[in-house]
Each structure stands twice: as structure tokens, then as C-alpha cells.
Amino acid sequence: MxxxxxxxxxxxxxxxxxxxxxxxxxxxxxxxxxxxxxxxxxxxxxxxxxxxxxxxxxxxxxxxxxxxxxxxxxxxxxxxxxxxxxxxxxxxxxxxxxxxxxxxxxxxxxxxxxxxxxxxxxxxxxxxxxxxxxxxxxxxxxxxxxxxxxxxxxxxxxxxxxxxxxxxxxxxxxxxxxxxxxxxxxxxxxxxxxxxxxxxxxxxxxxxxxxxxxxxxxxxxxxxxxxxxxxxxxxxxCTDTYPHQTEILDGRWRSYDEFDEAVDEIFALLDQGELWSIEDLYYMYHSVFPKLDMEDYQRIYTEYYNLNKIEYGKQKL
CATH class of the missing domain: 3.40.630.10 (Zn peptidases)
Structure with missing residues (x-):
């Protein structure tokens, strides 16, 4: 190593x-x-x-x-x-x-x-x-x-x-x-x-x-x-040459998948307990999830903290 x-x-x-x-x-x-x-x-x-x-x-x-x-x-x-x-x-x-x-x-x-x-x-x-x-x-x-x-x-x-x-x-x-x-x-x-x-x-x-x-x-x-x-x-x-012509696939469901994957990754980051702003998240991930805009990050950020408020409330009960 x-x-x-x-x-x-x-x-x-x-x-x-x-x-x-x-x-x-x-x-x-x-x-x-x-x-x-x-x-x-x-x-x-x-x-x-x-x-x-x-x-x-x-x-x-x-x-x-x-x-x-x-x-x-x-x-x-x-x-x-x-x-x-x-x-x-x-x-x-x-x-x-x-x-x-x-x-x-x-x-x-x-x-x-x-x-x-x-x-x-x-x-x-x-x-x-x-x-x-x-x-x-x-x-x-x-x-x-x-x-x-x-x-x-x-x-x-x-x-x-x-x-x-x-x-x-x-x-x-x-x-x-x-x-x-x-x-x-x-x-x-x-x-x-x-x-x-x-x-x-x-x-x-x-x-x-x-x-x-x-x-x-x-x-x-x-x-x-x-x-x-x-x-x-x-x-x-793989000793042959493997030609391939690019195909443009139907991406309607992939946009949802990208958002879903961003949710999983950003939730895992926020679970570590450090304070991140929406701008921090955008800076870190905009090249990874290029289809997402600032509003998407706002939505993920809000959903995370709303969910954690619910979980906190359950624990208190």
C-alpha cells in the first residue's frame, strides 16, 4: 500500500x-x-x-x-x-x-x-x-x-x-x-x-x-x-476490440433514481452529526448529481431535519 x-x-x-x-x-x-x-x-x-x-x-x-x-x-x-x-x-x-x-x-x-x-x-x-x-x-x-x-x-x-x-x-x-x-x-x-x-x-x-x-x-x-x-x-x-455505439436511453426514471441516491448519500453524511449548510451540500455534491439544482438540495435538507424531528418525538413518547 x-x-x-x-x-x-x-x-x-x-x-x-x-x-x-x-x-x-x-x-x-x-x-x-x-x-x-x-x-x-x-x-x-x-x-x-x-x-x-x-x-x-x-x-x-x-x-x-x-x-x-x-x-x-x-x-x-x-x-x-x-x-x-x-x-x-x-x-x-x-x-x-x-x-x-x-x-x-x-x-x-x-x-x-x-x-x-x-x-x-x-x-x-x-x-x-x-x-x-x-x-x-x-x-x-x-x-x-x-x-x-x-x-x-x-x-x-x-x-x-x-x-x-x-x-x-x-x-x-x-x-x-x-x-x-x-x-x-x-x-x-x-x-x-x-x-x-x-x-x-x-x-x-x-x-x-x-x-x-x-x-x-x-x-x-x-x-x-x-x-x-x-x-x-x-x-x-478481453483480448478483442469491443465496439459500442452510444445509445440515448429513456431517462425518465433515472432522474428519480439520481435524486433517491442523493438522498441516501446526503442523509448518511448528515447522520454523522456535523453541521452542514445547503450551500455546503451543493458544493460537495453538484458534480456527483448534476441533474439536481439548489432547490433539490433544499428539499433533501428539509426532509432530513423534518424526519429527525419526527424520530425525536417518537423517542420522547
Whole structure:
């Protein structure tokens, strides 16, 4: 876990990813046979080996958390890793969303002879980097994997109204053997790439981080390792190219699902007992739930406190 801990210590808020870019650049140049390129937006593109087609992993470089003290350190206890400042006596977010994805990508870069990686800036503020990506980089990719989903069992095959991958790719991926289940997800870079014309199958995978976008964020190591194992399985077994044309799906019920998912996540955050304003919630989650506006956050906030008043009243009775 030493590489992972080093990544966690690099503070990379949206728009200020330079330190992370430098870290990855220096790490990558020590790996034989790799070529590193960048673009005007600051995205990184890495190619290892010579091949007719490549597996491809993407991740984003930025994080949401505003707290990152000079004495920030990682604490590893059993299966859990979290961030902590001794001087300030507080837990601080790891930026595991999406440093866990970066870690998986770099582990695979060490292991495989031919691979492509892309690391995007400013995903958390609206997929800015992938919106300016050099799309020709993906012309010889067989598929694109993004490990950028909280939890441990989701394989995202639809985002919003956009389908991401073909049934043939899903069958070849063998994800069920790793305890994963198919679901739909929220805005992230692979959706942006598909909407910009990417012609191969993409997925987004749960990679072991929890309570993202908060200072209580933590990683469960076995869940991260499970994601790495699935990614390695796909690289080793999905040796064909898996074309896929984006389909715009009926999204009427998905809007409700996104609100419902936001309720679950924000309620869990508020249950921790800290005081958050509606503006705080909007700042933390607007990139995760892009369909929701400030009125939706007001509604969730009000529903939470109304519900807790009811529960408090029941306890008194």
C-alpha cells in the first residue's frame, strides 16, 4: 500500500493538479517502454509497449476535499485506511475518489507489457479535462475502464441517458465472478468520452472508497484489491476490440433514481452529526448529481431535519 499512501499525501484540488501530474510523470518515466504526453488542458496520456490494440484505464487527477493539513498522514488500521491531522486532531479526506483509480492504473502499468492510461484534470467540477481530451488517443483501444465509483460491487454500464458498453464486452468481462453487479451511475469521464464519440465499450467500477467528497472518506483495502483483480482479469481475458455505439436511453426514471441516491448519500453524511449548510451540500455534491439544482438540495435538507424531528418525538413518547 506504499504507493497508495504516497498518492493520498499529494493534495490535488480541482484546477491545482500540478503536483499530482508531476508525481505521476516521475513515477512513469522509471518504467521501461512508456511514453508520456500531455495536452493543453493538462491531461496526461501514457502508452506502454507497441501493439495493434491496447487495453485502456482512465482516472481523474483532482479531489474535492478542502482540508489537507501540512502534517496530513494516512492511518492504516486492519482493512481500513483514512487520513488524519495530528496537529488539528481531525480526520481529513484522502482524495481516494479518484486516487484509488490512479493507483489501479499505475499498478497495471507496472504489470503489463502493453497498456494505455489517461488521467484527466478537473473531473469533479464537470469533467473539464475529458471534455477537452485528445480523442485520437483512444482509436486503438479495445475498451476503456474507469475505476471511479464508491463501494465494492458496482459495474456501471449506463450514466444518465447514455449507454456505455456492449453485451459482448460485459459477458467477456466475467464481472459476476468478482461479486460485481450491473448498475447505472453518475457523471464521470467515461460518459464524457462516449458523448464525444468514443466507439468502444466503457465501464466505471467501484474501487473501495467510501463517503467520498467528505473529510470522513476512507478506503477498505480488500474492496480496492477486488477491483484491481477484476481490472487485471479484464485486461488478460478481453483480448478483442469491443465496439459500442452510444445509445440515448429513456431517462425518465433515472432522474428519480439520481435524486433517491442523493438522498441516501446526503442523509448518511448528515447522520454523522456535523453541521452542514445547503450551500455546503451543493458544493460537495453538484458534480456527483448534476441533474439536481439548489432547490433539490433544499428539499433533501428539509426532509432530513423534518424526519429527525419526527424520530425525536417518537423517542420522547
Amino acid at each position: 506504499e504507493l497508495l499512501k504516497k498518492l493520498y499525501k499529494v493534495y490535488s484540488p480541482s484546477g491545482k493538479e500540478r503536483t499530482m501530474i508531476k508525481f505521476i510523470w516521475n513515477y512513469t518515466k522509471r518504467i521501461t517502454g512508456t511514453k508520456v504526453e500531455t495536452d493543453a488542458a493538462g491531461n496526461l496520456y501514457i502508452t506502454k509497449g507497441e501493439a495493434e490494440s491496447y487495453p485502456c484505464i482512465v482516472a481523474h487527477l483532482d479531489q474535492v476535499q478542502r482540508l489537507h493539513s501540512k502534517d496530513f498522514t494516512t492511518v492504516e488500521t486492519g482493512e481500513i485506511i483514512f487520513g488524519y491531522s495530528s496537529r488539528n486532531k481531525r480526520q481529513e479526506g484522502l482524495g481516494a475518489d479518484d486516487k484509488n483509480g490512479i493507483w489501479i492504473a499505475l499498478k497495471c502499468l507496472r504489470k503489463y507489457d502493453s497498456l494505455k492510461l489517461a488521467f484527466f484534470v478537473s473531473e469533479e467540477v464537470g469533467c473539464v479535462g475529458s471534455g477537452k481530451a485528445v480523442m485520437d488517443f483512444f482509436n486503438d483501444c479495445r475498451f476503456v475502464i474507469q475505476p471511479d465509483r464508491r463501494g465494492y460491487q458496482d459495474i456501471v454500464t449506463e450514466i444518465g441517458w447514455t449507454s456505455l458498453c456492449s453485451p459482448k464486452f460485459l459477458q467477456a468481462a466475467g464481472y459476476k465472478k468478482f461479486g460485481y453487479r450491473e448498475t447505472h451511475g453518475m457523471m464521470t469521464d467515461v460518459q464524457e468520452l462516449k458523448e464525444r464519440g468514443l466507439q468502444v465499450s466503457c465501464i466505471n467500477l467501484s474501487c473501495g472508497y467510501y463517503e467520498p467528497h467528505t473529510d470522513h472518506e476512507f478506503t477498505i483495502k480488500k474492496d480496492l484489491m477486488s477491483c484491481l483483480s477484476l481490472v487485471e482479469h479484464i485486461i488478460e481475458n
